[in-house]
Amino acid sequence: MKPFANQTYLNFSDPKVYRRQRQAIEKVRTLFGREYPNIIDGKEVYTEKKTKSINPAHPNEVVGIFQKSGKDDAEKAIQSALNAFEFWKKVPARERANYLFKAAAEFRRRRYEINAWMISEVGKNYLEADADTCEAIDFLEFYGREAIRYSQKQPLTKIKGEKNEYFYIPLGVGLIIPPWNFPLAILTGMTSAAIVTGNTVVLKPSSDSPMMGWILYETFKKVGLPDGVLNFLVASGAEAGDYLVEHPKTRFIAFTGSMEVGLRINELAAKTSPGQIWIKRVIAEMGGKDSIIVDSEADLDEAVQGVIVSAFGFQGQKCSACSRAIVDKKVYDEFVKKLKAEVEKIQIGDPKDNFQMGPVINASAEQSILSYIEIGKKEGKLLHGGNKVSNLDGYYIEPTVFIDVDPDARISQEEIFGPVLAVIKAEDFDDALRIANNTIYGLTGSVYSLNRDKLNRAYNEFHVGNLYFNRKCTGAMVDVHPFGGFNMSGTDSKAGGRDYLLLFLQGKSVSEKILKKK
Numbered sequence: 001m002k003p004f005a006n007q008t009y010l011n012f013s014d015p016k017v018y019r020r021q022r023q024a025i026e027k028v029r030t031l032f033g034r035e036y037p038n039i040i041d042g043k044e045v046y047t048e049k050k051t052k053s054i055n056p057a058h059p060n061e062v063v064g065i066f067q068k069s070g071k072d073d074a075e076k077a078i079q080s081a082l083n084a085f086e087f088w089k090k091v092p093a094r095e096r097a098n099y100l101f102k103a104a105a106e107f108r109r110r111r112y113e114i115n116a117w118m119i120s121e122v123g124k125n126y127l128e129a130d131a132d133t134c135e136a137i138d139f140l141e142f143y144g145r146e147a148i149r150y151s152q153k154q155p156l157t158k159i160k161g162e163k164n165e166y167f168y169i170p171l172g173v174g175l176i177i178p179p180w181n182f183p184l185a186i187l188t189g190m191t192s193a194a195i196v197t198g199n200t201v202v203l204k205p206s207s208d209s210p211m212m213g214w215i216l217y218e219t220f221k222k223v224g225l226p227d228g229v230l231n232f233l234v235a236s237g238a239e240a241g242d243y244l245v246e247h248p249k250t251r252f253i254a255f256t257g258s259m260e261v262g263l264r265i266n267e268l269a270a271k272t273s274p275g276q277i278w279i280k281r282v283i284a285e286m287g288g289k290d291s292i293i294v295d296s297e298a299d300l301d302e303a304v305q306g307v308i309v310s311a312f313g314f315q316g317q318k319c320s321a322c323s324r325a326i327v328d329k330k331v332y333d334e335f336v337k338k339l340k341a342e343v344e345k346i347q348i349g350d351p352k353d354n355f356q357m358g359p360v361i362n363a364s365a366e367q368s369i370l371s372y373i374e375i376g377k378k379e380g381k382l383l384h385g386g387n388k389v390s391n392l393d394g395y396y397i398e399p400t401v402f403i404d405v406d407p408d409a410r411i412s413q414e415e416i417f418g419p420v421l422a423v424i425k426a427e428d429f430d431d432a433l434r435i436a437n438n439t440i441y442g443l444t445g446s447v448y449s450l451n452r453d454k455l456n457r458a459y460n461e462f463h464v465g466n467l468y469f470n471r472k473c474t475g476a477m478v479d480v481h482p483f484g485g486f487n488m489s490g491t492d493s494k495a496g497g498r499d500y501l502l503l504f505l506q507g508k509s510v511s512e513k514i515l516k517k518k
Contacts, residue, residue: 004142006477007134010111012126012354021126024112025119025352032120035065036214038073038234041080042227045073051207051234056123056359057350057394063121066210069235071243074202077231078249081173081200084228089170089198093151096196097144102223103192103216104140107133114184114215119351121211122183123358123394128314131475135185138478139496140192146501147196163512168505170198171281172251175244177265179256180361181317183209188216189495190254190283195220195229197504199251202231202244208361210234245269248276252504254283256319259415259441259488262286283503285483285490287415288319288443290473291436293458294335295429295449296328302470303448304338307421310446310472312346312399315360316419319489320444320466320474324405324412325423326432332425336383336403339423343384346399349392359394360418366395369418372411373400379412380405380422407435415441429454437463442486446473465492
């Protein structure tokens with residue numbers, strides 16, 4: 001088996017590559033409006049209520065029609081996974097890993113098509129979509145190799161007169177709740193990690209991106225994954241979601257999303273249900289209020305570019321997005337001038353035409369972001385943007401920058417999840433570090449400085465799970481930047497890292513006394 005290597009992104013500046021992606025978009029658009037079932041124990045399930053996947057660039061376009069299950073289907077899905085676990089847990093790790101490797105090959109074959117669905121369903125531009133697909137492939141390849149590694153004999157200290165073994169076994173039935181903002185990558189990562197370690201799952205995709213969940217299901221189906229191992233359940237969060245979290249047979253919940261929902265899941269999972277015989281494990285990746293520090297000794301051109309990409313890539317809808325630029329007062333005015341010039345260059349438009357910025361995910365998100373912008377107009381000075389884009393029919397908001405923002409202002413403390421950046425003036429590097437650590441979150445951060453001593457201080461004092469120096473604070477790659485945050489940003493699960501699969505496993509120690517032959 002070849003060593004793991006990250007997938008290389010497509011070069012969309014190549015006219016042939018660009019044309020092929022555009023053709024894939026036109027092809028999937030002819031498939032809009034089709035209906036897709038839920039899958040429980042390999043069987044198609046249809047419900048009276050439906051979930052419509054909407055193109056955020058054109059809200060009148062229905063990408064696909066999905067089901068909306070309740071408690072009854074949730075119970076059937078749990079029972080299906082429970083039954084499948086009895087045989088799946090006995091399948092050798094290498095055999096389980098082969099399903100992931102085959103799925104990765106299928107993703108590569110369908111790469112342009114998958115990108116096209118993602119561009120249509122969540123509004124990513126070409127590169128953002130392709131990076132998402134590449135990360136999904138990386139998760140499959142990496143976790144497959146990791147499962148094989150974990151299945152090998154674990155070293156122990158020898159003791160005379162005993163034979164001792166230590167090995168890992170799966171947990172049981174898990175609930176997978178992925179987000180819409182990395183609709184294929186995170187969904188694939190959490191699901192494949194659970195499956196390859198011998199667990200069975202109920203996958204409840206986001207109602208904003210169910211097509212990505214369907215693509216993962218049909219891919220695993222094509223490569224022969226047995227029925228019941230992966231149950232695909234588009235469902236009501238309030239009804240089926242809570243029911244699944246609280247179910248006594250649910251052994252673990254893997255969640256990526258907002259802090260509010262993550263804390264609710266953690267609270268529900270902590271309560272023991274009648275018939276429950278274990279402490280449920282919660283693997284949670286939540287929000288961020290991520291800062292980039294721009295030191296007085298930084299390369300300002302590099303810093304501006306890093307802030308622009310981090311703040312406005314995928315419309316600021318990444319938990320790792322830069323929402324605060326903390327700038328030393330010595331270079332503050334120059335930084336702001338350069339930032340304004342660059343943000344004014346950002347072009348907004350339909351993702352199918354590969355504009356740098358597209359729409360935000362839905363009407364609710366649009367309203368929330370615009371409300372925060374109104375708050376920002378009272379808390380800082382508007383440098384750029386601040387409006388809904390009125391000449392486009394989707395959920396488009398201008399890239400918005402506020403300067404002279406107080407470190408304790410709401411737009412400096414609360415996660416906005418949109419293209420809104422607060423620029424904060426720091427007295428010096430000490431002050432910048434203090435401001436960077438003044439939120440309840442601790443996900444990503446970056447420092448731009450050419451002073452090694454300052455970088456060393458940030459290395460020890462900037463309290464985030466993923467810290468970057470002289471580069472953007474987004475774009476973590478599998479096994480390059482294991483990803484997960486501190487504080488209210490989650491359980492520091494470190495997705496794409498070499499300890500991630502441990503979260504889906506439990507260790508078993510077996511000791512045998514060596515008897516003397518009579």
